[in-house]
Amino acid sequence: MKAMVLNEICSLKENRTPLQLITLPIPTPKEKEILIKISACGVCHTELDEIEGRTPPPQLPVVLGHQVVGTVKKTGLNAKRYKAGERVGVAWIYSACGICTFCRQGDENLCEAFRATGRDANGGYAEYMTVLEDFAYKIPDVFSDSQAAPLLCAGAIGFRSLRLANIKDGQNLGLTGFGASAHLVLKMVNYQHSDVKVFVFARSEKERDFALELGAVWAGDTEDKSPKKMDCIIDTTPAWKPVVAALSNLRPGGRLIINAIRKEERDKDYLMKLNYPEHLWMEKEIKSVANVARKDVSEFIKLAAEIPIIPEIQEYPLESANEALMELKERKIRGAKVLNLS
Ligand SMILES: [Zn+2]
Ligand SMILES: [Zn+2]
Numbered sequence: 001m002k003a004m005v006l007n008e009i010c011s012l013k014e015n016r017t018p019l020q021l022i023t024l025p026i027p028t029p030k031e032k033e034i035l036i037k038i039s040a041c042g043v044c045h046t047e048l049d050e051i052e053g054r055t056p057p058p059q060l061p062v063v064l065g066h067q068v069v070g071t072v073k074k075t076g077l078n079a080k081r082y083k084a085g086e087r088v089g090v091a092w093i094y095s096a097c098g099i100c101t102f103c104r105q106g107d108e109n110l111c112e113a114f115r116a117t118g119r120d121a122n123g124g125y126a127e128y129m130t131v132l133e134d135f136a137y138k139i140p141d142v143f144s145d146s147q148a149a150p151l152l153c154a155g156a157i158g159f160r161s162l163r164l165a166n167i168k169d170g171q172n173l174g175l176t177g178f179g180a181s182a183h184l185v186l187k188m189v190n191y192q193h194s195d196v197k198v199f200v201f202a203r204s205e206k207e208r209d210f211a212l213e214l215g216a217v218w219a220g221d222t223e224d225k226s227p228k229k230m231d232c233i234i235d236t237t238p239a240w241k242p243v244v245a246a247l248s249n250l251r252p253g254g255r256l257i258i259n260a261i262r263k264e265e266r267d268k269d270y271l272m273k274l275n276y277p278e279h280l281w282m283e284k285e286i287k288s289v290a291n292v293a294r295k296d297v298s299e300f301i302k303l304a305a306e307i308p309i310i311p312e313i314q315e316y317p318l319e320s321a322n323e324a325l326m327e328l329k330e331r332k333i334r335g336a337k338v339l340n341l342s
Contacts, residue, residue, distance in 0.1 A: 029076030041124030042067030065124030150336030174233035
């Protein structure tokens with residue numbers, strides 16, 4: 001099978017083609033696993049973090065990609081959940097131990113043995129992959145393969161951050177950064193909490209206009225003071241400035257949710273501007289979002305089909321994965337990027 005693999009950690013400034021196209025044997029599904037013939041795989045900012053070593057794969061080479069949609073080709077021993085030909089998706093959570101306290105309470109995203117698709121195991125930048133059947137999800141018919149792919153990461157983690165935000169009717173929700181995940185959060189809020197007001201902080205005018213178009217009541221620059229204090233702000237940026245700016249826009253007792261797997265080091269000195277009375281005092285909270293649990297993925301897909309949320313996508317052939325990644329790195333973003341393998 002064709003696969004785009006990462007052979008070594010590198011800086012994308014120096015190496016614009018970090019992935020190589022190679023031929024690998026089609027994997028064989030083990031017990032309780034399914035073999036998926038992949039038709040689409042989303043391209044995520046986390047791949048940049050893997051390539052550049054902020055969340056490095058433990059073993060190389062590896063096939064990246066964790067927003068996978070395809071059809072079941074073969075089932076392993078005792079895998080009974082899906083039949084050949086059924087359409088399924090795979091998300092960032094590849095497996096977890098299943099027996100620790102976190103796993104038993106449905107927080108397997110926090111499990112010590114958490115393994116990520118396309119980092120700790122081969123993912124979706126290839127024609128086939130295997131996964132435990134319990135970590136695959138049925139994809140509702142309303143979505144095409146490529147439309148469903150970005151929902152599996154940006155959507156599911158957005159859903160989890162909204163859950164952690166614990167936003168209540170009538171409150172003000174801030175979103176700092178307005179990329180793939182944040183714009184899906186805005187659509188979810190519009191549907192689920194129509195009297196929550198959404199304020200968007202984004203450095204690009206295009207993103208601010210897009211936010212207003214989607215129903216945000218206000219859109220400003222990252223460092224702007226919002227006209228009202230926020231009950232909660234969800235940060236989806238890779239930087240530190242938005243964290244400090246968001247803390248000063250929170251009301252007393254407000255909560256900042258940081259939805260980022262890693263922050264870049266570039267503007268870390270901005271944290272020195274942190275001023276305790278302005279940014280942290282008055283019982284302000286900071287909470288990060290880590291990974292996704294299966295319930296986030298399955299509940300979100302159901303909700304997305306019901307609303308429905310149909311993401312804007314931009315498609316690339318598998319062989320153009322490097323190009324898609326570089327465009328993401330350089331913020332040339334027109335909808336969610338998806339590798340189309342069908
Ligand atoms: Zn992702
Ligand atoms: Zn566990």
